[in-house]
Amino acid sequence: MTELAERMHRTFFRMMSLLSPRGQGVFLRRYFDWWHRTPDPWRLGSDAYERHKYTMTLEAVPRLPYRRILEVGCAEGVFTDTLARRFPDAEIVGIDISTRALERARQRTEKARFVHADLLSHPLEERFDLVFCAETLYYVGRSGRLRQASQRLAALLAEGGVLVLVHPWPEAASLHRFADADRSLSPVTDRVDTGTHRPFAVAVYRKA
Numbered sequence: 001m002t003e004l005a006e007r008m009h010r011t012f013f014r015m016m017s018l019l020s021p022r023g024q025g026v027f028l029r030r031y032f033d034w035w036h037r038t039p040d041p042w043r044l045g046s047d048a049y050e051r052h053k054y055t056m057t058l059e060a061v062p063r064l065p066y067r068r069i070l071e072v073g074c075a076e077g078v079f080t081d082t083l084a085r086r087f088p089d090a091e092i093v094g095i096d097i098s099t100r101a102l103e104r105a106r107q108r109t110e111k112a113r114f115v116h117a118d119l120l121s122h123p124l125e126e127r128f129d130l131v132f133c134a135e136t137l138y139y140v141g142r143s144g145r146l147r148q149a150s151q152r153l154a155a156l157l158a159e160g161g162v163l164v165l166v167h168p169w170p171e172a173a174s175l176h177r178f179a180d181a182d183r184s185l186s187p188v189t190d191r192v193d194t195g196t197h198r199p200f201a202v203a204v205y206r207k208a
Helices: 003-016 021-035 048-060 078-086 099-108 143-155 171-175 177-181
Strands: 068-072 091-096 113-116 128-134 157-168 185-193 200-207
Touching: 003 021, 021 099, 048 078, 048 128, 048 157, 048 185, 048 200, 068 078, 078 091, 078 099, 078 128, 091 099, 099 113, 143 157, 143 177, 157 171, 171 177, 171 200, 177 200
Parallel strands: 068 091, 068 128, 091 113, 128 157
Antiparallel strands: 157 200, 185 200
16 A cells, blocks of 8 residues: 555544444444455465564564463454464454454464454453554544543453554554553553564553
8 A cells, every 4th residue: 555545544544433433333344344355355364564564573472371362453363363373272362343354264263262343332341461453543543532442452451461552653653652651551662663665563561
């Protein structure tokens, strides 16, 4: 995606966040179900850049025991399957707003549980030792919704749990700012990879 196209893409989703939370959720469900009309529309399972990003993401994760792991915005479960292989003794859960994507995720791996959920509105009561959220927050929209999404991510962590955010750089500085300001989260590391055609940041936090 060109820089101009990506900027227009972000502007469009900020406009959609002018809708009510329910209206925004309905729109996002329909949008992503339409986007997943063909398998793996972002080539997450085959693109070398995505594989590199997965490697860098996992290298940033602290070496701790993780019993319960969550991926927010799991799409068709490519990274979720990677997590299941990397942490074979953990319970792995993936959530996404697209039912069509989740159908393919369930076909991809039986080692994870997949839940149809909207991060902003679903009453997720479970708590996790490790939570991933990658390439997702820019769909949330304006500051109020982004703050809400960041609070939800922090609330999903068990005490001592680890949150990993992965987004394009330098946009990540804005997308991660509410996690940076959250007093319940302590920063662990913030790595920026500028050696690719689309630089990205991996920010890691731990819940006090």
